[in-house]
Structures are given as structure tokens and as C-alpha cells.
Amino acid sequence: MKTTRIMFLAGALTLALSGVATAHRADASASTTLTLRHTRLGSILVAPDGHTLYEFTRDRSNVDNCQTIKGCTSVWPPLTASGSPKASGGVNAHLLGTIKLKNGTHQVTYAGHPLYLYAADDGPGQTEYVGADEAGGIWYALNAHGGAVK
16 A cells, blocks of 8 residues: 555656656547447447546545646646547447536536546557555456446
8 A cells, every 4th residue: 555655656757857748638629529339348448549547435425536636737737628528439329428627617427527647658549557456455447338447
């Protein structure tokens, strides 16, 4: 547990110091369209640029708890949208929604799960961080039904 916390804090510090720009992936436009991508874990929900989307086990339905944990959103930025998100390629439009964050932006949700990206993810379809134990919870991908992909 202590090692995981140290790794999480070190990762957050590294990203902050290196100036990694996560906003270009986390801040989506009004035309945010989510789709499914086939990976080694099966079909998972991905952002418009093909990057894996994650749920956080510390969240409750339609509640982002990452924003309350120091450094969490630096490593796990929320997927945001300025309009209604859209579904494509097997994504159920009825499961899409948004929640308003403390800073006034709107985070995309799927089946009530607030959605996040992983800041150090450098390519579409990467799944190395599915199941990561960080910030006091586990980060899973989601399938078309909104279930955790472990």
C-alpha cells in the first residue's frame, strides 16, 4: 500500500514537472464521440482519440471523487465535454451523460461512472493501467454495458 502511494505521488510529480499536457485529451469539444475499441482485454470504451477510458472504484454513481484527492486529476484527468457526448460503434447512447465538477466543467459519464484518461498513456488502445491500484482505488476500463473490464 505504501509503495503504491509513493508510486502515485512520484508519477504525479513527474507529470507536473515534465509539463505533460493532458488537457488536449481531457478537454473534449461539443462533439465528443465515444466508441469501442478491441484490445487484448476485449472491447473497451475509448475517447475520441482512441485512448482508453477508465472508471475509479472510489467514485459513486455520478460522483467524481478523484477531484477531492490531491494529485489525482494530474494523473487521471477527467474526460470533459462542453456539450452532450455522442455514442458510436457499439456505445449505448442511453448510458452517456455528464456531471458538473467543482471547477464548472462537465465530466462525461457512462452508466453513471465518471470517465477518466491516464495522463501518461501515449497511444490509442493501451491497457497497461487497467487494474492499477492508485489514489486509494482501482482503475478499470469499461465495456459496452458499463461493466468493469479487469
